[in-house]
Amino acid sequence: MVNVTYIGDTLIARKVTGDKNVPAGEITFQLDLSPQRHSASLPNIRLSEEASEKWNNKELQRFAGLGHVADEGFENSQWLEGQIVLINKEYFSFVWMPTGLQIFFGRPSPELSLKMLQDGMVTSAEKNDLDASMKHIMRCFDATIDALEDGLLRDASKSCIFVDDDTCCFD
Numbered sequence: 001m002v003n004v005t006y007i008g009d010t011l012i013a014r015k016v017t018g019d020k021n022v023p024a025g026e027i028t029f030q031l032d033l034s035p036q037r038h039s040a041s042l043p044n045i046r047l048s049e050e051a052s053e054k055w056n057n058k059e060l061q062r063f064a065g066l067g068h069v070a071d072e073g074f075e076n077s078q079w080l081e082g083q084i085v086l087i088n089k090e091y092f093s094f095v096w097m098p099t100g101l102q103i104f105f106g107r108p109s110p111e112l113s114l115k116m117l118q119d120g121m122v123t124s125a126e127k128n129d130l131d132a133s134m135k136h137i138m139r140c141f142d143a144t145i146d147a148l149e150d151g152l153l154r155d156a157s158k159s160c161i162f163v164d165d166d167t168c169c170f171d
Protein backbone atom coordinates (compact mmCIF):
# COMPACT_ATOMS: atom_id res chain seq x y z
CA MET A 1 0.00 0.00 0.00
CA VAL A 2 1.33 3.43 -0.90
CA ASN A 3 0.17 6.91 0.00
CA VAL A 4 0.32 9.21 -3.03
CA THR A 5 0.89 12.88 -2.26
CA TYR A 6 2.12 15.95 -4.07
CA ILE A 7 4.75 18.44 -3.05
CA GLY A 8 4.53 21.18 -5.64
CA ASP A 9 4.69 19.42 -9.01
CA THR A 10 6.29 16.26 -7.60
CA LEU A 11 4.14 13.18 -7.12
CA ILE A 12 5.47 11.06 -4.25
CA ALA A 13 4.40 7.49 -3.47
CA ARG A 14 5.42 6.61 0.09
CA LYS A 15 5.08 3.08 1.46
CA VAL A 16 2.34 2.70 4.07
CA THR A 17 2.93 -1.02 4.45
CA GLY A 18 6.57 -1.85 3.91
CA ASP A 19 8.35 -5.00 2.88
CA LYS A 20 11.85 -6.47 3.25
CA ASN A 21 13.21 -4.18 0.52
CA VAL A 22 11.58 -0.81 1.16
CA PRO A 23 10.26 -0.23 4.69
CA ALA A 24 7.10 1.62 5.61
CA GLY A 25 7.52 5.39 5.52
CA GLU A 26 10.09 5.38 2.72
CA ILE A 27 9.48 6.74 -0.79
CA THR A 28 8.98 3.93 -3.30
CA PHE A 29 8.69 6.11 -6.42
CA GLN A 30 8.41 9.75 -7.43
CA LEU A 31 7.71 11.79 -10.55
CA ASP A 32 8.27 15.39 -11.57
CA LEU A 33 4.99 16.50 -13.17
CA SER A 34 6.00 20.13 -13.69
CA PRO A 35 4.72 21.73 -16.93
CA GLN A 36 8.19 21.58 -18.51
CA ARG A 37 8.45 17.83 -17.84
CA HIS A 38 4.76 17.23 -18.67
CA SER A 39 5.18 18.63 -22.18
CA ALA A 40 8.04 16.18 -22.70
CA SER A 41 6.05 13.25 -21.33
CA LEU A 42 6.30 9.82 -22.85
CA PRO A 43 3.99 8.89 -25.72
CA ASN A 44 0.69 7.31 -24.75
CA ILE A 45 0.23 3.55 -24.96
CA ARG A 46 -2.47 2.60 -27.46
CA LEU A 47 -4.74 -0.21 -26.29
CA SER A 48 -6.28 -2.93 -28.38
CA GLU A 49 -10.01 -2.76 -28.98
CA GLU A 50 -10.60 -5.51 -26.39
CA ALA A 51 -8.44 -3.76 -23.76
CA SER A 52 -10.10 -0.42 -24.58
CA GLU A 53 -13.49 -1.88 -23.78
CA LYS A 54 -12.25 -3.49 -20.57
CA TRP A 55 -10.57 -0.34 -19.22
CA ASN A 56 -12.91 2.18 -20.86
CA ASN A 57 -9.89 3.95 -22.29
CA LYS A 58 -8.25 3.98 -25.74
CA GLU A 59 -4.83 5.17 -24.60
CA LEU A 60 -2.86 5.12 -21.38
CA GLN A 61 -0.84 8.13 -20.35
CA ARG A 62 2.59 7.54 -18.89
CA PHE A 63 5.20 9.73 -17.27
CA ALA A 64 8.87 9.21 -16.46
CA GLY A 65 9.98 9.04 -12.85
CA LEU A 66 12.35 7.36 -10.44
CA GLY A 67 11.71 4.15 -8.52
CA HIS A 68 13.42 3.22 -5.27
CA VAL A 69 14.96 -0.24 -4.92
CA ALA A 70 17.00 -1.79 -2.16
CA ASP A 71 18.14 -5.18 -1.06
CA GLU A 72 16.85 -6.87 2.09
CA GLY A 73 17.40 -4.67 5.11
CA PHE A 74 17.25 -1.48 3.00
CA GLU A 75 20.98 -1.53 2.31
CA ASN A 76 22.42 -0.60 -1.08
CA SER A 77 19.37 1.47 -1.92
CA GLN A 78 19.30 3.21 -5.27
CA TRP A 79 16.99 5.06 -7.63
CA LEU A 80 16.22 3.57 -11.03
CA GLU A 81 14.46 5.02 -14.05
CA GLY A 82 10.77 4.23 -14.08
CA GLN A 83 7.39 5.08 -15.52
CA ILE A 84 3.95 5.57 -14.08
CA VAL A 85 1.16 4.33 -16.34
CA LEU A 86 -2.28 5.84 -15.70
CA ILE A 87 -4.92 3.23 -16.50
CA ASN A 88 -8.05 5.04 -15.31
CA LYS A 89 -9.33 6.88 -12.22
CA GLU A 90 -9.04 3.74 -10.11
CA TYR A 91 -5.83 2.07 -11.32
CA PHE A 92 -2.24 2.87 -12.22
CA SER A 93 1.05 1.02 -12.36
CA PHE A 94 4.70 1.84 -11.86
CA VAL A 95 7.44 0.15 -13.89
CA TRP A 96 11.06 -0.01 -12.75
CA MET A 97 12.52 0.07 -16.28
CA PRO A 98 15.95 -1.61 -15.81
CA THR A 99 14.42 -4.54 -13.95
CA GLY A 100 11.13 -4.75 -15.84
CA LEU A 101 9.24 -4.99 -12.54
CA GLN A 102 5.74 -3.54 -12.83
CA ILE A 103 3.40 -3.18 -9.87
CA PHE A 104 -0.28 -2.35 -10.28
CA PHE A 105 -2.08 -0.18 -7.76
CA GLY A 106 -5.79 0.25 -7.21
CA ARG A 107 -7.77 2.50 -4.97
CA PRO A 108 -8.51 0.38 -1.89
CA SER A 109 -11.91 0.34 -0.24
CA PRO A 110 -12.14 2.25 3.04
CA GLU A 111 -12.47 -1.09 4.86
CA LEU A 112 -9.31 -2.50 3.27
CA SER A 113 -7.39 0.72 3.98
CA LEU A 114 -8.40 0.63 7.63
CA LYS A 115 -7.52 -3.07 7.98
CA MET A 116 -4.08 -2.61 6.41
CA LEU A 117 -3.35 0.41 8.59
CA GLN A 118 -4.48 -1.45 11.72
CA ASP A 119 -2.36 -4.48 10.82
CA GLY A 120 0.63 -2.21 10.34
CA MET A 121 0.03 -0.50 13.68
CA VAL A 122 -0.28 -3.85 15.48
CA THR A 123 2.97 -5.11 13.95
CA SER A 124 4.72 -1.87 14.87
CA ALA A 125 3.29 -1.91 18.41
CA GLU A 126 4.33 -5.54 18.91
CA LYS A 127 7.87 -4.75 17.81
CA ASN A 128 8.01 -1.63 19.99
CA ASP A 129 6.55 -3.50 22.98
CA LEU A 130 9.16 -6.23 22.60
CA ASP A 131 11.98 -3.69 22.31
CA ALA A 132 10.68 -1.76 25.32
CA SER A 133 10.28 -4.95 27.36
CA MET A 134 13.81 -6.06 26.56
CA LYS A 135 15.24 -2.67 27.54
CA HIS A 136 13.25 -2.71 30.81
CA ILE A 137 14.45 -6.23 31.67
CA MET A 138 18.06 -5.23 31.01
CA ARG A 139 17.69 -2.15 33.26
CA CYS A 140 16.24 -4.37 36.01
CA PHE A 141 19.03 -6.90 35.53
CA ASP A 142 21.71 -4.19 35.75
CA ALA A 143 20.09 -2.58 38.81
CA THR A 144 19.82 -5.93 40.61
CA ILE A 145 23.46 -6.81 39.88
CA ASP A 146 24.54 -3.36 41.11
CA ALA A 147 22.49 -3.79 44.28
CA LEU A 148 24.01 -7.23 44.94
CA GLU A 149 27.54 -5.95 44.36
CA ASP A 150 26.98 -2.89 46.57
CA GLY A 151 25.52 -5.02 49.36
CA LEU A 152 22.16 -3.23 49.10
CA LEU A 153 20.30 -6.44 48.30
CA ARG A 154 21.02 -8.78 51.19
CA ASP A 155 18.63 -11.59 50.41
CA ALA A 156 19.42 -12.58 46.82
CA SER A 157 16.96 -15.48 47.07
CA LYS A 158 14.13 -12.96 46.55
CA SER A 159 15.57 -11.91 43.20
CA CYS A 160 14.82 -13.57 39.89
CA ILE A 161 18.48 -13.03 39.03
CA PHE A 162 21.02 -15.54 40.20
CA VAL A 163 24.70 -14.78 40.43
CA ASP A 164 27.11 -17.70 40.59
CA ASP A 165 30.80 -16.83 40.24
CA ASP A 166 31.02 -14.90 36.96
CA THR A 167 27.64 -16.05 35.62
CA CYS A 168 24.41 -14.07 35.91
CA CYS A 169 21.08 -15.35 34.66
CA PHE A 170 17.34 -14.95 34.99
CA ASP A 171 15.28 -17.69 36.62
